[in-house]
Amino acid sequence: MLTEVLSPAQLVGYVAFILGVASFLQKSDRHFKLYMFGECIAYVIHFWLLGNPTAMASSSISAIRSALSLYTRSIWVAITVVIVNLALGITLVQHWWNWFPLIASCVGTLALFLLHGVRMRVVMLLGTLLWVANNIISGSIGGTALEIVILAVNSHTIWRMRRDARLAQASEAHAHKEITP
Secondary structure: OHHHHOOHHHHHHHHHHHHHHHHHHOOOHHHHHHHHHHHHHHHHHHHHHHOOHHHHHHHHHHHHHHHHHOOOOOHHHHHHHHHHHHHHHHHHOOOHHHHHHHHHHHHHHHHHHHOOHHHHHHHHHHHHHHHHHHHHHHOOHHHHHHHHHHHHHHHHHHHHHHHHHHHHHHHHHHHHHHHOO
């Protein structure tokens, strides 16, 4: 059992865990996407070593998507990435649950390209739930731990961002009151 926990596949999964947690701690959308890119690259290697080609392909597309989303918010790029994910699904899916990472990647793509801030992170929560299911079924220890922690960390970051927005709004209202006679 210890050899399985310390196998190369699981060790790379732990790297993905660290990068994923770091990603969802970010309030900056740019830093969020950069860490997510690193997480996806680690996941590609992790799922290759675990023998899960669907999750590996989805992670590859997610890495490309994360990199592209740093430079464009084009709906056409987003649609292209979603189409590639669905095409991968048609060619690679062997079991119904193999769709989980592909759907998660589609959801994440739409969130990264079309949304920002809190809304982007809320939509990413849906993808996280799909990855939890995939990782449990795949036997990914680090991946399952990562996605469960991401649920908590992302929820906390969303709370922090909403709190900061409320505080800024209250401060602005207070400053406006002081100026108005």
